[in-house]
Amino acid sequence: MTYGVAVRVDAGLVMLADTRTNAGMDNISRFQKLFTYEVPGERAIGILMSGNLSITQGVQSILSRAIEKCAGDPGVETILNCESMFRVAQLAGDAMASMQGKYRQTIEMQGAAADATIMVCGQRKGGKPRLYLLYSAGNFIEATADTPYFQIGEHKYGKPILDRVITPESSLEEAVKAVCVSMDSTMRSNLSVGMPLDLAIIERDACTFRARNRIEADDQRFAAISQSWAAALRNGFEDLPSFVD
Amino acid sequence: MTYGVAVRVDAGLVMLADTRTNAGMDNISRFQKLFTYEVPGERAIGILMSGNLSITQGVQSILSRAIEKCAGDPGVETILNCESMFRVAQLAGDAMASMQGKYRQTIEMQGAAADATIMVCGQRKGGKPRLYLLYSAGNFIEATADTPYFQIGEHKYGKPILDRVITPESSLEEAVKAVCVSMDSTMRSNLSVGMPLDLAIIERDACTFRARNRIEADDQRFAAISQSWAAALRNGFEDLPSFVD
Numbered sequence: 001m002t003y004g005v006a007v008r009v010d011a012g013l014v015m016l017a018d019t020r021t022n023a024g025m026d027n028i029s030r031f032q033k034l035f036t037y038e039v040p041g042e043r044a045i046g047i048l049m050s051g052n053l054s055i056t057q058g059v060q061s062i063l064s065r066a067i068e069k070c071a072g073d074p075g076v077e078t079i080l081n082c083e084s085m086f087r088v089a090q091l092a093g094d095a096m097a098s099m100q101g102k103y104r105q106t107i108e109m110q111g112a113a114a115d116a117t118i119m120v121c122g123q124r125k126g127g128k129p130r131l132y133l134l135y136s137a138g139n140f141i142e143a144t145a146d147t148p149y150f151q152i153g154e155h156k157y158g159k160p161i162l163d164r165v166i167t168p169e170s171s172l173e174e175a176v177k178a179v180c181v182s183m184d185s186t187m188r189s190n191l192s193v194g195m196p197l198d199l200a201i202i203e204r205d206a207c208t209f210r211a212r213n214r215i216e217a218d219d220q221r222f223a224a225i226s227q228s229w230a231a232a233l234r235n236g237f238e239d240l241p242s243f244v245d
Numbered sequence: 246m247t248y249g250v251a252v253r254v255d256a257g258l259v260m261l262a263d264t265r266t267n268a269g270m271d272n273i274s275r276f277q278k279l280f281t282y283e284v285p286g287e288r289a290i291g292i293l294m295s296g297n298l299s300i301t302q303g304v305q306s307i308l309s310r311a312i313e314k315c316a317g318d319p320g321v322e323t324i325l326n327c328e329s330m331f332r333v334a335q336l337a338g339d340a341m342a343s344m345q346g347k348y349r350q351t352i353e354m355q356g357a358a359a360d361a362t363i364m365v366c367g368q369r370k371g372g373k374p375r376l377y378l379l380y381s382a383g384n385f386i387e388a389t390a391d392t393p394y395f396q397i398g399e400h401k402y403g404k405p406i407l408d409r410v411i412t413p414e415s416s417l418e419e420a421v422k423a424v425c426v427s428m429d430s431t432m433r434s435n436l437s438v439g440m441p442l443d444l445a446i447i448e449r450d451a452c453t454f455r456a457r458n459r460i461e462a463d464d465q466r467f468a469a470i471s472q473s474w475a476a477a478l479r480n481g482f483e484d485l486p487s488f489v490d
Binding site for chain 1: 401405470478480488
């Protein structure tokens with residue numbers, strides 16, 4: 001399984017993903033799920049993938065191959081030169097549709113699931129910060145002020161805290177704390193989501209990554225958030241009014 | 246959907262369930278899912294049901310009909326006169342197996358799901374407090390000190406808080422608060438779980454219900470817990486150390 005979350009607030013964009021994949025309980029591996037692409041000062045793009053790994057790696061290959069081809073032939077359209085973030089989402093969606101068209105039927109004949117979900121977020125110069133959620137058909141939806149975050153994979157454990165604290169007015173720091181707490185809750189309750197984590201932060205209008213961190217299991221700052229949150233929950237729980245007479 | 250949770254701590258047993266059922270988003274009804282049976286001072290039993298409603302209502306009917314028959318024929322074995330809580334779980338499991346055997350195939354031919362899950366908890370005089378989780382086949386598992394609670398239905402949103410605070414040493418008051426917070430988080434994040442709630446509390450060795458409450462949407466004590474918890478999360482979140490530089 002996977003847990004990935006992306007937030008679009010007025011101040012910018014934040015993405016966080018784990019790196020654990022499993023084909024059954026006894027076949028656990030580590031694969032990066034969050035990929036970043038950047039033309040510093042012009043555009044910064046984060047792509048976060050979950051679902052069938054052969055499908056999502058294929059999507060990533062298609063996008064990367066176009067970028068390589070573009071070095072020899074500048075006429076090739078890529079996520080790094082296309083006209084808008086909407087078009088970036090379309091290119092990723094087209095790559096998804098192409099992979100699903102090629103493999104879905106045969107994957108399902110083997111009794112496996114071909115479903116995949118992709119989040120695309122970023123900003124290009126002259127545009128606005130955008131966050132899209134792409135489905136297996138290649139279609140997609142965009143985050144709005146009413147729904148400023150999307151999740152993929154094992155999303156339920158970490159949803160309550162996001163529902164409580166994330167608004168478009170949240171600062172980037174708050175958004176980062178919220179996704180860390182959301183991931184921490186998920187990892188505590190579900191074995192299939194695990195360290196290390198990949199975090200990416202894009203400040204509004206910078207069109208450059210403010211941070212691209214790999215958070216290892218012994219990361220001190222993540223541990224500090226995790227411990228502080230655990231203590232706050234424990235204390236808050238102890239202070240709850242009694243329900244029974 | 247449903248959310249139900251039952252906790253077995255050293256001090257006794259606590260069960261909490263919502264009352265919302267839905268067949269699709271536009272067909273939402275209210276059905277009681279937590280049923281209590283009592284021979285005061287001799288045994289107190291709570292049964293909490295989720296899944297296909299025709300199956301779970303059938304299970305309930307079978308158990309109740311046996312109790313009615315027993316009035317005329319004391320030789321009939323029922324959950325109120327059988328020798329142990331283990332036997333109570335077996336009787337409920339047998340009723341489940343009977344209902345599944347009669348209807349599962351035809352339900353699935355209609356494209357619907359026949360799955361159901363039942364929690365049985367209680368204590369009889371001379372026995373210990375027991376908590377069982379029954380599956381569609383009628384087989385069941387028992388809660389232990391390592392896993393002192395079970396959930397049914399929409400369980401993920403409300404699991405993190407239980408993982409953090411419930412231990413066998415938790416008091417009944419703490420267990421009640423924990424299931425209330427767990428339910429509150431679930432209702433905030435999932436429309437298919439809703440008020441009113443049914444709460445039942447069995448104090449160890451009393452073999453009688455300490456409380457059987459219906460918690461309506463305007464319940465002041467539940468609102469106080471919900472608000473206090475929201476404030477604790479908000480304050481705890483604000484006090485988190487910063488992750489970014």
